[in-house]
Amino acid sequence: MASAPANSGGITANRAELIAIAESVAKEKLIDKAIVIEAMEDAIQRAAKNRYGSENDIRAKLDPNTGDLRLWRVVEVVEGVDDYFKQIDVASAQKLQKGAVVGDYIVDPLPPIEFGRIQAQASKQIIFQKVRDAERERQFEEFKDRQGEIIIGVAKRVEFGHIVVDLGRAEGVIRRDQQIPRELVRVGDRVRSIILNVRRENRGPQIFLSRAHPDFMKKLFAQEVPEIYDGIIEIKAAARDPGSRAKIGVISHDSSIDPVGACVGMKGSRVQAVVQEMQGEKIDIIPWSPDTATFVVNALQPANVARVVIDEEDDRIEVVVPDDMLSLAIGRRGQNVRLASQLTGKAIDILTEADASEKRQKEFVERSEMFQNELDVDETLAQLLVAEGFGELEEVAYVDLEEIAGIEGFDEELGQELQSRAAEALERREVANRELRQSLGVDDALAGMPYMTEAMLVTLGKAGIKTLDDLADLATDELVQKKRAEPRRRAENAPPQRAEDKGGVLAEYGLSEEQGNEIIMAARAHWFEDEPAGDADTAVTDGEDAHAESPQ
Structure with a gap:
């Protein structure tokens, strides 16, 4: 032009x-x-x-x-x-x-x-x-790359409990759930917070701030403890009950420096500076350990722990404490065990030594009776199997023969007989479950899904999932997401377990997310059988976006 x-x-x-x-x-x-x-x-x-x-x-x-x-x-x-x-x-x-x-x-x-x-x-x-x-x-361009950074602003106004903060060149907001409970902020007060998120929206960039997030505490420690800022000491984990109590796990990359002592400071000067900024929130500084059991013991301080049992399959930890330490280990309204669970990323069950003994006894009796009934053996032989660590029929049926024959008093012939009886018992269970599944009206087509057993089909039937379409309509987490463990011993007045913590329909069977995805997509395959190849590929992609959500 x-x-x-x-x-x-x-x-x-x-x-x-x-x-x-x-x-x-x-x-x-x-x-x-x-x-x-x-x-x-x-x-x-x-x-x-x-x-x-x-x-x-x-x-x-x-x-x-x-x-x-x-x-x-x-x-x-x-x-x-x-x-x-x-x-x-x-x-x-x-x-x-x-x-x-x-x-x-x-x-x-x-x-x-x-x-x-x-x-x-x-x-x-x-x-x-x-x-x-x-x-x-x-x-937006100025703040989008500053997430996780501590920033100081001036409280400009309070709207519906949310604090609007003047950051100089922009405004941020501390939502009610990101404030420290019972903290009083007046208009004109200087407010220190962490930039939690920056979003581009039609009405302009929204800068969300927080004073309750664990990262806020971690950044405060980095400002007060030079060793953390320099990377000599690392905060490996942090958990908070804002305004009340917090726990951090620290490790030193220099063997000559005590990570806990460095964070506490001379006469507690360093940790007190953080405590004051967080409105008197008590902070437990704990040495982090790569050994899960050791870290759990440290995380439950000040309670003493007698024994730790880790269940890798269910991703939960059973902690046994002396009877007089139970309330201390749980904490007021379950606070101590809840923070320890957040800190370690594991579900923690607290039991007293008496409870643990009773539980072991009960499991021993239940497993012994099951072996007696299913394998048609006497009480002594059943108890020997349980004492050697066998707890399920599958373990007896499919373990190497040498492991059973090697039990004191057993021989190869007895081992073969026990394995044969265990296989027969499992077959009887499968037949019984098949009959129950059919009586529940579960389609035979579901039996052809990968990883599916008759016991799983019965569970699906009891949950009202009886056709391929019923199964295909589920999201992956609705099918296999593990139940968030609820401590067997709960603190008085502790909040009830939330509905979303109850896990997927087949959570008890230990299926992985990948296996759950495979089952869901196999159930959806019949939706696209009559479509042209190109349309089917598009539909499968859309279906994954719509339904195959990952567990949160």
Whole structure:
């Protein structure tokens, strides 16, 4: 496109004043002057279209240095004119520009325009909107990479319990659930918080702050403890009950430095600075250990632990404490064990030594009776199997023969007989479960799904999942997500277990997320059997997006 002529018109305004306004707005809003100039040009273009007709392709150019304004209309040279606003014939075009030929774009200079009150107000709104959009974009770009950073602002106002904080070049908000309970913040107070999230939204960037997040405490320690800032000491885990109590697990990468002592500081000076910022929140500083059992023992301080049993399959830990340590281990309203569980990332069950003994006895009796009934053996032999660590029929049926024959008093012939009886017992169970599944009305098609057993089908039937469509409609976490462990010993007045903690329908069978995905997709396969290959691929992808959600 050809360039505009040098003297193609303008508006009756002081040129120096236009440039001064642009520079002032750019400086005040901390945005590029070119953005303000562009907004002015856009406003002038719209005003010109209102004057000469919105059907015209009108352009405006404001010189950022001199303030000179050029205004022109762009038209295309054509043989036959269809649109008189945007096209021109060859003869008329050559009057404006010698040598113009079909296909050229030429400029038609326009005379100056006068701004009336309405046009001036409209132009002002356009410029304000453009500047506002540029300011919002600048704010987002400035803060988007600062997540996890401590920032200090001034409380500007409180709206519905949420604190709006003036950050200087932007505003952030501390939502009610991210504040320290019972902390009183007044308008004008200086507030220190961590940038939790920055989101781009239509109304501008939303900067979410937090004073309750564990990372806020970790960053405070990094400011108070030089060894953490330098990376000599590392905070491996943190858990908080905001405003009440917190636990952090620390480790030193220098054997000559005690991580706990360094975090506490001389006469507690370092930890007290963090405590004061968190409104008196008590902090337990615990040495972190790669050994799970050791770390759990440390995390449950100040309670003493007698024994730790780790269940890798269910991803839970059973902790046995002396009878007089039970209430201390659990803590007020379950606080101590809850924080320890968050810190270690494991579900923790607290039992007294008496409870543990009773539980072991009960399990021993139940397993012995099961072996007696299913294997048709006497009590002594059943108890020997349990004492050697056998707890399920599958373990007896499928373990190496040498493990059973090696039990004191057993031989290879007895081992073979026990394995044969265990296999027969498992087959009887399978037949009984098949009959029960059929009586529940569960389709045979479900039996063809990968990893599916008759016991699982019975569980599905009892949950009302009886057809392929019923199964296909489930999300992965609804099928296999593990139940969040609930301590067997609960603190008085502890909140009840939430519905979302109860796990998937088949949670008790220990299926992985990948196996759950495979089952769900196999159940959905029949949806796409009659579709063309391309459509089926698209549908499967859409189905995964809609249903195959990962557990949270």
